[in-house]
Amino acid sequence: MSGERSPLFLERRSYRLRRVMDAARLMPFLGALLWAVPVLWPGQGEDGVSSSRAILYIFLVWAVLVALTFALTFWLDDSVETDGKEGR
């Protein structure tokens, strides 16, 4: 945001950090998208989705999201926070 004399291109490490921050921001949207899939499933009836498969799907999404967030928190080390600027 604050443009004073900031370089046009960032060095490789800072660039990587910013993209990790982007990924962290996208996580809730990924989660919402994956958990919105059940809305498309047909309702009760012969061709309905069985509960066991629904459970497996929902918990699988859960596990994947937790694992991704866990990995992201490792990359997001403290150096990003100290520069105090967002959104580049």
Place this chain on the structure above:
Amino acid sequence: MGALNVLIAVCLTYVAMLFVVAFMAERAALRGRTTWLRSPLVYTLSLSIYCTAWTFYGAVGNAARSGMEFVTIYIGPTLVMLGWWWGLRKLVRVGRTQRITSIADLISSRYGKSPLLAVFVTMIAVIGTTPYIALQLQSVTLSFASFARIDPQAVQLADSDATALWVAAGLALFTVLFGTRNLDANERHHGVVMAIALEAVVKLFALVAVGVFVVWGLGGGVSETLARIDASDIGTWQVDNGRWTALILLSAAAFLTLPRMFQVLVVENEDENHLRTASWAFPTYLMIMSLFVVPIAVVGLDVMPEGANPDQFVLTVPLSQGQQSLAMLSFLGGFSSATSMVIVAAIALSTMVSNHIVMPIWLKIAKGGAVISGDVRSVVLVSRRFSIAGVLALGYAYYRFSGGGAALTSIGLISFAGVAQFLPALMGGIFWRGSNHTGALAGMLVGFLIWAYSLLLPSFGPGVFLPAGLLEHGPFGIGWLKPQALFGIEGIDPVVHTVLWSMSLNTGAFVLFSILSFPQPMERLQGAQFVNVFQHSGNPQGWSGGLAQAEDLMVMAQRILGPDEAQALFQRAAVEQGLGGYLPDPTPDFLQKLERELSGSVGAATAHAMVSQIMGRATVSVEDLLAVADETAQMMEYSSQLEAKSAELTRTARQLRAANEKLTQISLQKDAFLSQISHELRTPMTSIRAFSEILRDGDDLDQGLLAKYSDIIHQEAIRLTRLLDDLLDLSVLENGQVSLNIREGSLQDLINQALASTGAENSGLRIRRIGISDDIVMETDLDRLAQVFINLIANAQKYCDAQDPELTIRVIERDNYLIVDFVDNGSGIPAQAQDMVFEKFSRVSDHKAAGGAGLGLAICREIMLRLGGAIAYLPGQGGAAFRVSLPAKLKLAAQ
């Protein structure tokens, strides 16, 4: 002994253990060992108060009725935690920088520290949370009843109301004990957090234990259990799409806006980095909590007789299989969920009620507001305690009123929908600078009214609050105003209906009114600070200083923060400004900091009001307004740099002016010293000369006159000698040629000796001793120190002009320093003279009666300097007050 008695015994033991854990945590925190108390793990576990008894028992009941729908309640918070980098991080940062004490405080603080908004948010929070507390009491009562049913000796748990009453009273006691122990400036409660972290482990362990028993003990393994699920009534996906989406959104909103969640997420947060761990650990916790819900429900439907209450399956399934101890564990899990929720909710609500309703009223009633006498801290604590008792009493009353029946089962979602009305104002407040007070108020009002009309009031059933005819045909027969089918759209699920209309109209009103109205300057400044919290560590919200009475501020701060903390704060600020003593200049920066410290104790709106009372109204400088008006970050930064520079220049100029003033005064004093000393020497000299001439020339003097004149000569010679002694003493001390005679001795003896040699006790001056005990032993030059004490006591004797003079001698030991205060009840020393009292020949008044040469305090200062200590004037004590401080062990300092 019946199962019920065992249960009660286990329950009481468990409660006792919670007390011990909370107590130990408080103790450890007092000793400063907070590292393990405040680990990311404890923070994560404390978030689990989201899982109340409603979710512990109710999730299984919900699953038995409508399959996977229950999981939405856990998915919402999971999404919020996954998005920590967006929202929570900002919320926590704002909360920490602004010293936010509750969600009402945050919203009021963001929109110009508005007391109206704070009261409104507090009221919605109380209305929304009371039924929820009732629900917890009900679930504990029901689980007792489930045990009673299988116990042949307990005929019937005759009085479930009594159970609820005991539980409510016990919880009130715990919360008062550990939630209002002290008025921490940060509003953090180590004991409570530790206890709820323990409860989090207990409830997770209990649910997993029941789940493992059901899947491997009764179900026969994972694949068999899955097959059993498919074969059951809830064997296919049957969740309504509208409810699925609405409930995920609703629970995500409630996770941020429930007062108790805000308390643990933001207020109790010790370190922003804990969010990093919680972002994946808390979703994991929720996942494990929901993993076994469907298996328990399905097996429960199989095993239990027709018509059994599925809400109690977690408890009744193990009981029906004869697994008494497993059931006991499960009971403790439910009990933990209920109690931890009630405790934190009561703390959060009581903070809000006391800060935003009781304190403003009290300040208004006690005329003179912040500057009246009395300790405000004790009022705050008492009002918190009563608020806690009040909140629990309300919960109990609601439980009794609603009859503890089925009306309560849906109350969890109703409560969620109520507090979710804060969401637009909250999120708009930290992400959108254009949002303002009018918009926030309009949005929340619209949302609250729709929620109350379409969900809360109808939930009591037709005829209780809303007549049946109104529910059926709308008010006055106007069809499109029917509570559960607004605007003529029928057939939507009531919760979805309310969430849809209340949230969209709430957001709509919020945005519309924000765009149409114009904010106050204070709001715009706060808005900039909240939205750009990551760019600004500084704080452009302008008090115009200078006119303020720093001393009045100190008097007020001492009453709220306590004397020690207030004095330390003022001294630190004075040192930062490059000034000595205890009174910093009331610069905007300092006032800002002071206001924030105070708001940690009494909330932002009240703190602001109290400082305004002393400062006059808050004014916003032109520079501040420019800073707001500049929309580009560069301009903001540039102007804030300029501001910083100009502030620094002003400060330097002020310091220079002060130094210059002092130099001028000292130079004047030097001149005065010469004339003073010749005057002081000449007066006795003149009379000695005159009387000795009389003696020489007058031969015929009788014996009486002879004695009288030689007595005068003698007196004057003594006075001369004393003056010369003092001067010599001072010059020796100033040149550092003095040799100290270091001995060990008791402070008490020294003070007694000083009092005796001034004859203070017999001269009508009343002496109060505080904190003086035998065992304070020091190693210093006792004679020199006694000289200082004698001087101070003699001064009080001479100058204290009160009707009924009284001198308080107060001893404090702090940070290896021994501090002795001498405070009298006279009119004190005027501010302009305070700088000069320690200079040579300075007299505050022209009291001839005093008769000293004005060297006493100058000598005292030199002595204390040599002893490695200090003497200073302590303002704001209601009289002249001197603080003598010296290192407890001079041995170290002298070597």
